[in-house]
Amino acid sequence: MNAIVTVLIGVLALTALWACLSVRVVKQFERGVVFRFGRVRPDTFGPGLAVLLPIADRLHKVSMQIVTLPIPAQDGITRDNVTVRVDAVIYFRVVDPVRVIVDVQDYESAICQVALASLRSIIGKSELDDLLSNRERLNQGLELMMDSPAVDWGVHIDRVEIKDVVLPETMKRSMSRQAEAERERRSRVITAEGELQASEKLAQAAETMAAHPAALQLRLLQTVVEVAAEKNSTLVLPFPVELLRFLERSTPAEPEERAAYEPSVLR
Numbered sequence: 001m002n003a004i005v006t007v008l009i010g011v012l013a014l015t016a017l018w019a020c021l022s023v024r025v026v027k028q029f030e031r032g033v034v035f036r037f038g039r040v041r042p043d044t045f046g047p048g049l050a051v052l053l054p055i056a057d058r059l060h061k062v063s064m065q066i067v068t069l070p071i072p073a074q075d076g077i078t079r080d081n082v083t084v085r086v087d088a089v090i091y092f093r094v095v096d097p098v099r100v101i102v103d104v105q106d107y108e109s110a111i112c113q114v115a116l117a118s119l120r121s122i123i124g125k126s127e128l129d130d131l132l133s134n135r136e137r138l139n140q141g142l143e144l145m146m147d148s149p150a151v152d153w154g155v156h157i158d159r160v161e162i163k164d165v166v167l168p169e170t171m172k173r174s175m176s177r178q179a180e181a182e183r184e185r186r187s188r189v190i191t192a193e194g195e196l197q198a199s200e201k202l203a204q205a206a207e208t209m210a211a212h213p214a215a216l217q218l219r220l221l222q223t224v225v226e227v228a229a230e231k232n233s234t235l236v237l238p239f240p241v242e243l244l245r246f247l248e249r250s251t252p253a254e255p256e257e258r259a260a261y262e263p264s265v266l267r
Helices: 002-022 097-103 107-125 128-133 135-152 169-211 213-228 241-250 255-266
Strands: 023-026 030-036 048-051 057-063 067-077 083-094 155-166
Touching: 023 030, 030 097, 057 097, 067 107, 083 107, 083 128, 083 135, 107 135, 107 155, 128 135, 128 155, 135 155, 169 213
Parallel strands: none
Antiparallel strands: 023 048, 030 057, 067 083, 083 155
C-alpha cells in the first residue's frame, strides 16, 4: 500500500509540475506567440488557456490594446525662421504580434524614435501659422510619415496629435502688437465706412428737403417733440429763415402800404 500511495503522490506531483510548465493563461486583450526550440510558430494563441510543450516551447504575450505614447517636447526652427518647442502624442496598436516580436527588439522604443524624427522634420517643413492654426493637416502628415515604417513592424498608427506649441517671449510680444495693430486698422476702416455711408444718406436727405421745403419744417417739429419728451426745463428752438420768408409771403399787406401802392399803379 505504501508503494502505491508513493507512486500516486509521484504521479500527482509530476502532473502538477507538467501543468505549471505547460499551461498558460492568455487574457482577452493579449495574443500569445510561441517559440518551439527557437523557431516561431505561425499560429498564435488567443484568449484562454494555452497548452505548451514543456522545455520545448516558450510563450511571449503581446498586448493588442491601443498604446498612448507621449513624444517629448522638441526644439526646432520653422520654415520662416522661428524657434518653437513642440510636443505631441501618438496612439498606436499592434496588428501583427509575430512581426512585432520577431522583427523589432523593442517596438515602443522604435516608434518613439521614429516619432521624434518625424516631429523635427514636420517642424522644419512648416511655417509658424500652420503650427498654430492648421494642426489637423500637420497631424495627418505626421501620421503618414510614421505609418510607413510602422506597418513593416506590425504596428498601426491610429492617430498623432500635436499637443502644444511654445513660442519665445519676444515672438509672443511681437504677435500681440501685430494683432493689436490689425484690430486698430479694422476699427478705423469700419469707422470710415460708417462716415461715408452717413454722408451719402445726409446728402440724399438734403436734396429731398431742398426739393420739398415742407419736409424741413416737419423734421424741425419732430426734433422738438423728441427734445420735449426728455422733460427738459430749457428748450432751444432754431427758427429757420425759410419759415420767415414763407410767413412774409403768406401775410397780407397793411392799408397804408396798400394806399401808397395803388396811386403809383394808377399813375
